[in-house]
Amino acid sequence: MSIGIQDRTAIVGIGQTRFAKGLEDSELSLACQAIAAAIEDAGIDASEVDGLSMYSMENNREFEIARSVGLGDITYFGEIGYGGGAGCGAIGHAAMAVATGQCTAAVAWRARKRAAKSSRPWANVGQRLEGAQQWSRPWGLLRPVDEIAMLTRRYMHEFGAKREHLANVAVAFRKHANRNPNATMYGRELTHEQYMQARWISEPLCLFDNCLETDGALAVVIVSAERARDLRQPPVYVHSFAQSIPRQHQVMTNYFCDDPLLGPSYACARLLWERSEIKPADVPVAQLYDAFSPLIPLSLEGYGFCARGEGAAFTENGALEWPSGRLPTNTSGGGMSEAYVHGFNLILEGVRQMRGTSPCQVEGAESCLVTSGEGVPTSAVLLRR
Amino acid sequence: MASFLLPDLEDPASAPFWQATAAGELRIQACAACGARRMPPRPMCPACRSIEAKWEALSGRGTIWSCVVPHPPLLPAYAELAPYNVITVALEEDPSLRILGNLVARPEGPINEVDPATIRIGEPVRVVFQQVDDVSLPRWIRA
Numbered sequence: 295m296s297i298g299i300q301d302r303t304a305i306v307g308i309g310q311t312r313f314a315k316g317l318e319d320s321e322l323s324l325a326c327q328a329i330a331a332a333i334e335d336a337g338i339d340a341s342e343v344d345g346l347s348m349y350s351m352e353n354n355r356e357f358e359i360a361r362s363v364g365l366g367d368i369t370y371f372g373e374i375g376y377g378g379g380a381g382c383g384a385i386g387h388a389a390m391a392v393a394t395g396q397c398t399a400a401v402a403w404r405a406r407k408r409a410a411k412s413s414r415p416w417a418n419v420g421q422r423l424e425g426a427q428q429w430s431r432p433w434g435l436l437r438p439v440d441e442i443a444m445l446t447r448r449y450m451h452e453f454g455a456k457r458e459h460l461a462n463v464a465v466a467f468r469k470h471a472n473r474n475p476n477a478t479m480y481g482r483e484l485t486h487e488q489y490m491q492a493r494w495i496s497e498p499l500c501l502f503d504n505c506l507e508t509d510g511a512l513a514v515v516i517v518s519a520e521r522a523r524d525l526r527q528p529p530v531y532v533h534s535f536a537q538s539i540p541r542q543h544q545v546m547t548n549y550f551c552d553d554p555l556l557g558p559s560y561a562c563a564r565l566l567w568e569r570s571e572i573k574p575a576d577v578p579v580a581q582l583y584d585a586f587s588p589l590i591p592l593s594l595e596g597y598g599f600c601a602r603g604e605g606a607a608f609t610e611n612g613a614l615e616w617p618s619g620r621l622p623t624n625t626s627g628g629g630m631s632e633a634y635v636h637g638f639n640l641i642l643e644g645v646r647q648m649r650g651t652s653p654c655q656v657e658g659a660e661s662c663l664v665t666s667g668e669g670v671p672t673s674a675v676l677l678r679r
Numbered sequence: 680m681a682s683f684l685l686p687d688l689e690d691p692a693s694a695p696f697w698q699a700t701a702a703g704e705l706r707i708q709a710c711a712a713c714g715a716r717r718m719p720p721r722p723m724c725p726a727c728r729s730i731e732a733k734w735e736a737l738s739g740r741g742t743i744w745s746c747v748v749p750h751p752p753l754l755p756a757y758a759e760l761a762p763y764n765v766i767t768v769a770l771e772e773d774p775s776l777r778i779l780g781n782l783v784a785r786p787e788g789p790i791n792e793v794d795p796a797t798i799r800i801g802e803p804v805r806v807v808f809q810q811v812d813d814v815s816l817p818r819w820i821r822a
C-alpha cells in the first residue's frame with residue numbers, strides 16, 4: 295500500500311548549464327537556460343509548466359523566470375530555506391503540489407553565481423550581530439567551514455575518525471569527477487598524498503575537505519506518474535520524501551543541544567525510510583550532500599548505512615568508489631569535485647543513475663538516495679525507476 | 680582599524696548576558712517558572728512555555744568540548760591574528776550547556792598565543808573577560 299505521495303510523481307526532465315568559476319551570464323539567464331533545457335528534455339511545452347519550487351536563497355524571482363521562459367499560469371509556487379538543506383525540499387514540495395493537484399507540471403531549480411554578494415552572508419561586515427550569530431562570530435568562528443570543523447573535531451574525538459577517512463571521501467569523489475566531462479575537476483587527479491599535504495582552511499579541515507566554488511544552474515521537471523508514462527524520458531519516481539529540523543537544532547552552529555553529532559540526517563532519515571518500501575541495505579548508490587567531507591560519515595550514519603560512529607570506517611577500502619565500492623557515492627563528483635550549486639547537481643545525478651546515463655553508472659541500480667545539507671534543516675528524496 | 684564582529688548589545692534576548700560580562704560575570708538565562716537553564720537565550724522556555732526569565736551567575740568553569748583553528752581567507756581583523764583557536768566550552772553546572780570562546784595563555788593574552796597543538800578536548804578552563812570595543816567578551820584560560 296502506498297504511503298503519502300509515494301511514487302505518485304516523477305522527474306521527467308533535467309537540464310543544466312555549464313559549470314565554471316566566473317560565468318558571464320547573469321543568474322537569471324543561467325536559471326532560464328537550465329529550466330528551458332529541462333523542459334526540452336521532458337518534451338513538454340513550456341506553457342504546460344504551472345508550478346515553481348525554489349530555494350529561499352535563490353536570487354531569481356518566480357515571475358521573472360515565468361515570463362522569460364514563457365511558462366503558463368503559475369498556480370503553485372513556494373520556497374525552502376536553509377541553503378544546502380533546501381534542494382530535496384524543493385523537489386519534495388513540487389512533488390506534493392503535483393500529487394495534490396495544486397499544479398500539474400512543476401519546475402524546481404537552483405541558479406547560483408558565487409561572486410554574487412548575497413552568496414556569502416558570512417562576509418557582511420559593519421553590522422552588529424543579532425540572533426544565533428552573536429554566539430559564535432565574535433570569537434572568530436566566521437565561515438561555514440569553521441562551524442563544521444568544530445563538529446568534526448568533536449566527531450574525531452568521540453569516534454576515532456581520522457583525516458585519512460576524510461581523504462577517502464575527497465579522493466573517491468574526485469575519481470568520479472574524472473569520468474564526468476562536465477565536472478569542474480575533470481582531468482585533475484587527487485591523491486591521498488596531495489590531500490594530506492594540502493593547506494589548512496580550518497583545522498582539522500584542509501582545502502580538499504571543502505566544496506568547490508561554482509557558477510551554474512540546474513533544473514528538473516516533475517509531473518504526475520500518469521503523465522510521466524506518456525513522456526519520452528523514463529520516469530524517475532519520487533518514492534519517498536522527508537524534511538527535518540530536529541528538536542533543539544541550531545543551524546550550522548549546532549553545539550547547544552544534548553547531542554550535537556546527532557544531526558538533522560537522523561530525524562530526516564526516520565521519516566524517509568518509514569515512507570519507503572526500499573530500505574538502506576537495498577539502496578545501491580547515493581548522492582550525499584558534501585559541502586564538507588565530514589558530512590559524508592555523518593550522513594552515512596544518519597541515513598542508516600552504518601551504525602552511529604561507524605561512518606568514518608565505512609569509507610575504508612574504497613567503499614564510496616565506483617564501480618566496486620559497497621555504496622558508490624556522489625557518482626558525478628558531487629559538490630567537492632563536480633560543482634557546488636547548493637547540492638542541486640546531486641539530484642540530477644540521482645536522476646541519471648535511474649535513467650542509466652551516469653558517468654559512473656551503477657549497473658542495474660533500481661533506487662538512489664539523494665540528500666541535502668547535513669548540519670542545517672534538511673531534506674532527502676529516495677528516487678526509484 | 681579592522682573591525683571584529685560584535686553583538687548588538689540592544690538585542691533584548693541577549694542584553695542581560697552582555698551586561699553581566701561587562702560587570703565581570705558569566706550569567707546564563709534560566710526559566711523563572713521551572714528553573715530550566717537555556718543557552719543561547721530565547722524568548723520562551725521550551726520546557727514550560729513561560730516567558731519569564733532570570734539570569735543565574737555561573738562558576739565560570741568548564742571543560743573544552745571542541746576546538747578549531749581557522750586559517751585565511753578570513754575577515755581582515757581575524758586574518759591578522761590567524762591562525763588562532765576557537766573553542767567550545769561545556770559549562771561546569773551542566774555540560775550539555777555550552778558557550779564558544781577562545782583559549783588564551785593569560786587573562787589579557789591574544790587569541791593566537793596558545794600553541795593549538797597543545798589544546799586537548801576535556802581540558803578544564805576558567806573564564807576571563809576581555810574588552811573589545813564596547814563589548815566584554817568571555818574568553819578562557821587553563822584552570
Ligand SMILES: [Zn+2]
Nearest residue numbers: 710713724727
Ligand atoms: Zn520553564
